Amino acid sequence: MVTTDRAPSESGVAAPAPAEQIFELRGVTVSYAGVPAVRDISLDVRAREITALIGPSGCGKSTLLRTLNRMNDLIPRARVEGSVRYHGEDLYAPGVDLVQVRRRIGMVFQKPNPFPKSIHDNVAFGPRVLGMDGDLDEIVERALRRAALWDEVKDRLKANAFGISGGQQQRLCIARALAVSPDVILMDEPCSALDPISTSRIEDLMTELKEDYSIVIVTHNMQQAARVSDRTGFFTVDPDDRAGRMVEFDVTDRIFTNPADPRTEAYVTGKVG
């Protein structure tokens, strides 16, 4: 395990370091109103890899994803136990600046959720609220190019973001996340509302992005996990307490060809789920 020796920044969250481990989760349990949604998860997310979380509905994979940028803090009575470390630092330590957490750890949601603003203003939103330095137009262009959307929208940056297709909207949301220069991008079933062509464009984009970013993706689509990810965690619902558990976490190839657990095999071969 590689740990970072960088001093914590003022915000309490370290600047991205070239550490192997981005996230280290140990015994993480997330509960809503006292009822555990996902229980006792330990896994490591590595830098510049795509880590996929798969499993049937209700297995807590989205819940787990949302603990990685503290999005669950928005839900009253949500509670996170166990240890979530980001570059070696406790993400849930008192005094951690949520603004910095979410700036470093970007998120793309299940349904494209552009703001009711122009394409330009959607991408500029993050840099604006964070008061980032630099030429805004340049930041916007760079983010849109990185999200493979620039050529399609460069002539209508002032147009409302709702005027573009769903797949374009989702790439806009990716551009919006990239504009604040994150370290990690969390994707919560980013293609579930998209057609196959748009889906494949997003998958290509993810593969390009992992050169510079670490990606954690939750997906229902096993083929997608098999196609794009480096490591995969398989989650299931525990029949006793209805909470999600992680059955197995391994290199994606092994999960899909030679899984250790018969439940994983049953799921990836389509026998259940």
Next chain:
Amino acid sequence: MEAATVFGAARPRYGERLIRALLFLAALLSILTTVGIVASLLRETVAFFGDVSLVDFLTGKEWAPLFADPKFGVWPLVNGTLLVTGIALAVAVPLGLGSAIFLSEYARPRTRRVLKPILEMLAGIPTVVFGYFALTFFTPEILRGALGVDVQIFNALSAGIVMGFMVLPTIASVAEDAMSAVPQSLREGAYGLGANRMQVSTRVVFPAALSGIVAAVILGISRAIGETMIVLIAAGQIANTGVNPAEAYETMTAFIAATGKGDVPTGSIGYKTIFAVGFALFLMTLVMNALSIRFVRRFRQVYE
């Protein structure tokens, strides 16, 4: 073979027809009432302008319709209405929208469940209570006493501020509904970029809910312009073209109410002025509503 064998013959549904007819009547009745009001207003207004020139009415600076030498310039009444309404909005819009943002974006669900009904209860207080509250408490105890403002006993300031508190719950409640209707996914998107609560509220939720928020403010303005009891009791009845809120003013509604109480004979010029002023009031609200609809169409941000 008859075609009706699969589904059977449709029986006439008399109950459904009856309900449909009753609902149509209900809708028709409200339209007919509105038409009736406008028609009766219009009839007397036309009669009024048979006696008084429209130019005098619109441009005159003096309002004394019941004097021996009557003057029919409506401006002082419009001025009074605008002044009191302006003061009311200066109170109600910031406080109302502030309350709406608090309830929708900051308050915990339980707090909201307790606070919102209490706020809406404020809207149920009869305006006559607000009126005497302004005259017998707010003017002497707060304005003159606690704040030491030198106001006349009847004044626009007290009536306006108290009217602001009357209008506040309407604005807060309607605006809160509009803001709560903004999809959670937009908030999450903004929080996910590192926006703080204030930025999410003002840069994402507020613009997304703008059309509903404008509607809330319009509703507040309409209530303020049309409000009668508070100004009748607390603002005085002096036609005044000034702008000093410490003085007494007569508003259009207060004139109508005071004059309509019965000491003018039906058919007299004094009687007709009531309708002329009423019609002017009606036109003001109408124009404002039309303008606001245009505004909303223009600046509306559609999500979904």
